[in-house]
Amino acid sequence: MNTRQLTELAQQLRVDSVRASAAAGSGHPTSSMSAAELMAVLLARHLHYDFERPQHPANDRFVLSKGHASPLLYSMYKAAGAINDTELLTFRRLGSRLEGHPTPRRLPWVETATGSLGQGLPVGVGIAMAGKRIDRTGYRVWVLCGDSELAEGSIWEAAEHAAYEHLDNLTAVVDVNRLGQRGPTRHGHDLGAYARRFAAFGWHTIVIDGHDVDAVDRAYAEAGSTRGQPTVILARTLKGKGVEAAQDREGLHGKPLKDPEAAVEELGGVRDIRVEVQPPPAARMLHAVRTGHLELPRYETGERAATRDAFGQALAALGTARGDVVALDGEVGDSTRAELFAKEHPDRYFECYIAEQQLVAAAVGFASRGWVPYAATFAAFLTRAHDFIRMASVSGAGINLVGSHAGVSIGQDGPSQMGLEDLAMMRAVHGSTVLYPCDANQTAKLVGAMAGRDGVRYLRTTRGETPVLYSPTEEFPIGGSKVLRASDTDRLTVVAAGITVHEALKAADALDAEGIQVRVIDLYSVKPVDRRTLREAAERTGCLLTVEDHHEEGGLGDAVLDAFLDGRPLPRLVRLAVRTMPGSATPDEQLHAAGIDAEAIAAAGRLLVETAIVH
Template sequence: MTAHHASKDPGPHPAQVSASARVDAVVDPALPATAARLRAHVLRMTTRVGSGHPTSALSAAELVSALFFQQMRWDPSEPGGRDQDRFLLSKGNATPIFWAALHEAGALDEAPEILCQLDSTLEGHLSPRNPWVPALTGSLGQGLSIVNGMALANRFDGIDARLYCLLSDGECSEGAVWESAQFAAAQNLGAITALVDANGLQQSGPAPTATQPERLAERFRAFGWSAEVIDGHDLHAIVRALRPLDNAQPRALIARTVKGQGVSFLAGADGWHGKALSAEECEAALAEIQAPAQGVHITPRRVPVSPPPAVAPATTNPPTPPDQRGELTATRSGFGTALARAGARCKDLIVLDGDVRHSTKTNDFAAQHPERFIEAGIAEQNMIGTALGLAVSGKRPCVSSFAAFLSRGYDFLRMAANSRPPHLLVVGSHAGVSVGKDRPSQIGLEDIAMFRALDGATLLYPSDAVSAERLTEQALEQPGLTYLRTTRVKTPVLYGPGEPFPIGGSKTLIASEQDRLTLVAAGVAVSEALDAYVQLLESGVPTRVIDAYSIEPLDVETLLRAGRETAGLLVVEDHHLNGGLGDAVAARVGRQTRVFRLGVTGEPHYGTPAQLRRRQRLSNKAIEQAALAMAA
């Protein structure tokens, strides 16, 4: 055993633990045998498949057994029930102990022996293909933010239940953990308990707090949590500490554990991370575990639960606004108007904003529906993770920030997309060089590429306020992850108030049998393309103009037809040349027709929107010149 595991348990912090919580806890006498059986399951399943992280799972056996078989109130037959205590494993490497606990509780339809088989839902890291997994975790530092969202959903619905999140001490190096900790305390999410499996060993050596787990407790206290250090292998200490405190503070239990605990040649030994045992080693390990595993089987503290409420349809027929064609309005304003209006008829709509509500135009929703507006602060990672937790708990979250700042939370977006949430709308404003006199750090130029890379994501880019309103209404209904791109600069209203904008469609604004070329644009570039059309017509080059407002899914049929009927497509976009609309069009129709692209290259400079578009060859004059070169 290494020195840091042999240190004396400092015990609970006296200022953080009530007198009632300090008394001895009554431990079910079958719990030690349960923990041993969980260890045996872990060893067998990881050895059988030849992969996994058995030592990371073994250190959590007592924590998981105390939770699932004594503390948590849940029904192993109701994975979808929300009015029960819930658990989320943020420490993804310990996934085998989670499957083992569900199996021991009779909650799995599959036996752990089929771990990591192609058609099994029991994967090496948690997958929402299994009904007991609300969201994908395993990319470290994300679980606590998701639990934040689940706790908020419970509060909105009046559900009195506790939520538990198991993290690792190495994982607590992730800044996202502390974004989430700060948010949980600010929101008084006292139903949350974070358990930190402080086994002191990471893949490459000791964790930063390996010899001083109290430092983690101090950090949680500094963020407004109740926190204490406990012996993570002492079931009496665990059960005592898990007793809920009667306050609004979230709780953190820093559990000093030993990686590989329960097996003499694994306990505290370096070099075993992510390494399955051989058949011979497994037999030797099981020989140490088999005797302690003999005991009475216990069942969880069952509580009858009901299924999650269905998400109500968001849209009804909105009132028809006046015709504003020709007026100048920013698409961000159209989004804000539609969002506030949707809040009146969609009671499951929750809006989160990253301290830019007056710029993103979520301020109208905040004013009209303050009880369902969450100021997430300058913490984009937690904001996205919290939204995912809300989404998987039956809410309809909308996340809003500058498009540029969403890149900070891209790993959270990636995990959210793979979690296949029922509904999750992300809105990025201040996109493109048309933002104008902002610093390059504020300009979103990579966001289309980011979201195009996410499997199953919907990507919408309105060109005027009317299309922004209609697309916002539909985005709130669209299953899965949806991204809506808005702009700061005011653009002419092109469409009448009753114009439909089906997802997967496009708008052919100008077309004739004499068209020689097709201009394809989205967002602010549509107005520039229309101006270029006038100039090209005067030059004797009639062109077709298509507003490709739906980038994913793309209106391939219309683009192919335009390619057949003209000499090629010139795609114009206020986005980096690589990864945006031009690449989307080229990938889908580039084999059947010529595709040329105009987009942003290099780092943008300070200037007016018109100056920057001219500099980036996105102005109507630059489009005209490129089109004439194509037609020559």
């Protein structure tokens, strides 16, 4: 396309953004209109993409980080012939694929869900890392950002990591339209302020007039020829460009234009320009799914081993068996034991440093390219990345997260390092799987099982060594549990997971010596939970006691309670959890101070049984 045709295509994208938002009665047409030239030139001149084969390994990847500008994206799809005008006008309607913010659950051309600002560029970094280091098919990653989201710290985590990785296959295009939701952005149209920041992080920077299609074209060509560093194109634009009543005016964010028909007329009317998007080059398949038989590490019953050690050894074994597994670390691989994977498979190990948002975002990026990522850090630090985990679920991304150093049992490091909220956080994520193994063989089996699950999967590991309870041949289906001791005369059921399983067994021994028989359930699958076994135990014993190295809210106790929210009578239930703010102490002292050790379990069990007898 020549200059005139590109200008006409940009006007079409504006018109269709106005029309789609008007048909919906909501949306963000003005945020779409500012970036029309940027996207017209990309679509017609620089993007290599086969819309009929969205998984083509050599397709360029486009991420709309400013996801509220979805009318612009859908207008691009119409121009490319991927959707028709009728579907365009179903924008934001019930059942439409064209949601208010795009998601890959609905549309095969969307790489990741966006809309929570500051996430598109970090995920784009993950996609670009996959492309440069392991896919190696030559595709480029294009990310359209808004200037408002540059206030997010995650943007600068991504900026530093992209430069560190020399991602010259990544181009960020920033639509600097000056206006945010409630008024002007922090730097307005001071493009130099943004350029200095990106340059300081090691990016090649280009400053342009974002409404000059020739300048945009030259900038994209320059980005494509830049080697050794990522490129950012900072484009000065006007929000609502082309419509006098909306252009560069405050108070119109997230609102359809008041007079869409007049706006369309002012923009030159409806058009139906079709773009022949350049096809990607021929490329090999991405990678083999399996390359060998999975030989998990084996531990002998009675020996002691930390579940974090078992995780690292099992992950390394999984990487040998499956060529599609990658590992990502938050600069704690020596503690989480992810470094064991690095030693065996250095080409598939990615150090993200202490940047947990980028860590999870990179995992989402790898997952979008068909890889199976395992991202590990301390359980406590994953809370920093919760919004990225939430959006991974919105994307339907298949990622494995591993949180080590969970609970007070880590000992002397104190509460800043203790994951005490992670089970609640992960249980609340839509479609998540939450696992908390108590011994090494169980951990190894669950590490392997996670790879075959959909959605967000979370494994919680323990710092200290614990006894091996299960044989290497034992199976641990997700959604199951293990009854470690039971009899026909049980008067109490103790439900535990992870470190508290061992305390529960000690307490059961003590109570048995007093004539109180106790059933012990290892609830290693916290979500989905084994409702059948829990209900059977409640019917047989009448009393349940849960104990967890986690805060009371949202963890194991709530998971157990959920098994009885079907209208049937509730059993007597007591929940032991960490209810005080820990300090520094030894692991045993921590468990005792929190009231979740064997002594506390036995005391609570006696009282529960006595109360049941009285009543």
